[in-house]
Amino acid sequence: MSIENRRDESFEETLARYPELPRLNLLKTDVQRRGVCYTENVLKNVDKDKYQLTGSNVFFSTLGARDQKNKFGIPEALVLRDGSIVITDATPIEQNPYIVDYRDGAYVLIDKDKVVEEIDFWEKPDFYGKTTSSGTPMDSIIFARPQRLNITPTSKCCFFTEGLPCRYCDLNPHINIDGVTKQKMTPQDAYETVREAIKQKGRFTTLCMTMGSDIGGKTPFDDELQYYIDVLKAIGKNFNGRFPSQVITTALNYDQLSRLHEETGLMSYTSDIEVLNEEKFNWICPGKAKHVGYREWKKRLIDAVDIFGKGYVGTGTVGGVELAKPNGFPTEEEALKNILEEAETLISKGVAVVYIVWVPRPNSVFRDQKNASLDYYAQLTLGLDKLSRKYGVTAEFDDYRRCGNHPNSDLQRI
Ligand code: SF4
Incomplete structure (x- = not known):
């Protein structure tokens, strides 16, 4: 049977075919694939002082929620028994998400009326609710994961302005629709927020900064680079050296x-x-294709290994988007074969490859599409993990503790 024909199987049936995959790893992938729907019981009982709820941060709080009606004031993400974090979004019930309920004093994940797992939510860090000296809310500057500070300035991506956005992305529409515009974060705001955040003992181990592309500058992307440099220099005043x-x-x-x-x-x-x-990249990411190009993108990643060192460079992919219609791969088998062969050309040169589960966003070009089968994601996780072990390329800066959004780098703990 081809793998996409197994789309309607239960989670347990798929799991039985992959004894080498931890149950919670595959469950996490499936929860990301299908999304979650919170019952009223959860929303009534969730402790707003203890847990991190969706709010003002541009990148993760509400970005791309499948359920555009229920995206504020819900738990930011889930935590499983083994400490895995599950970044997922509220999803309309008609789309067959997992249900998150509150039963007998515990939060549980439900599928087909059965309790699948007991879960918890991310705890709110101490710096949430505080402001910088300029009066900017710190939680609009930095979004906290359990162990990582995510610095996410509100900046639109230039590829939307040009009419060439990545077809799965909804960054600019999201900013416009939700009105999450604010002053561009200053380096001083970033410095003060990090200074405050790391006062919390035993919580944060790293930080990550990202935003939309900015092509401005003498050489394309010089303006983007300069902003990163300015912010990182300011943040660096909190530390010694690297x-x-x-x-x-x-x-x-x-x-x-x-x-x-x-x-x-x-x-x-x-x-x-x-x-x-290359062909699917040109179709799906036309802005990146026009201004950098597929082969040049790969070359630059390999160059980065020369500068930052093996184990310190990575690239992310949107797992399953290569199957989008009408120009994606026609079958999941063909897609997997091609993607893993191509991943090897980077991993063998020291570039870690991680993936996120593609979620068709309501405000993206690919809004009406479906992501891949659970089998596809299981094989992608195992295939990438095998390659990273073959070449000894880890991505500790992007693993289950620090990022937690990549099913394949979650396996590095084993
Ligand atoms: S580069 Fe692509 S994925 Fe990134 S913000 Fe711009 S459109 Fe979205």
Whole structure:
């Protein structure tokens, strides 16, 4: 049976075919694939002082919620028994999400009326609710994951302005629709927020900064680079020398990467190629294709290994988007074969490859599409994990503790 024909199988049936995958890893993937729907009982009982609820942060709080009616004031994400975090979004009940309920004093995940797992939510960090000296709410500058500070300035992506957005992305529509515009975050705001956040003992181990692409500058993306440098320099005043950190930028050229490394305390570099196939990349990411190009993107990632070192460079992909209709791969088998072969060309050169589960966003070009089968994601997780072990390429800066949004790098703990 081809793998996409197994789409209607239950989670347990799929799990039985992958004894090498931890149950909670595959469950997390399926929850991300299908989304969740919170019952009234959860929303009534969730402790707003204890837990982190969706709010003002542009990138993760409400970005791309499948349920556009229920996206504020809900738990930001789930935590499973093994500490895995599950970044997922509220999803309309008609789309067959998992249900999150509150029963007998515990939060539980339900599928087909059965309790699948007891879960918890992310705890609110101490700096939420505080403001910087300019009066900016700190939780609009930095979004907290259990162990990571995510610095996410509200900035639109230039590829939307040009009419060339990545087809799965909804960054600019989201900013416009939800009115989450604010002053551009200043380096001083970032410095003060990090200073406050790290006062909380035992919580944060790293930070990550990302925003939309900005093509401005003498050389394309110089303005984007300069902003990262300014913010990282300011944040660096909280530390001595290099500090655990990651940026996710547009693919920068060698000179730009060298500046980023030399002028800041940045430790690791990521630039998301999104789709591991040149033809599909050109169709799905037309802005990236026009201004950098697929082969150049790969070259720049490999150059980054030269500068930041093996184990400190990665790229992200949107798992399953390569199957989008009408120009994606016609079958899941063909897609997997191609994607894994192409991933090897990067991993063998020291670039870690991680994926996120594609969620068709209501405000993206691909709004009406379906993501891949659970089988597809299971095989993608295992395939990428095997390649990373073969070449000894880890992505500790992007693993289950620090990021927690990539089913394949979650396996690095095993
Ligand atoms: S580069 Fe693509 S994925 Fe990133 S913000 Fe712009 S449109 Fe979205």
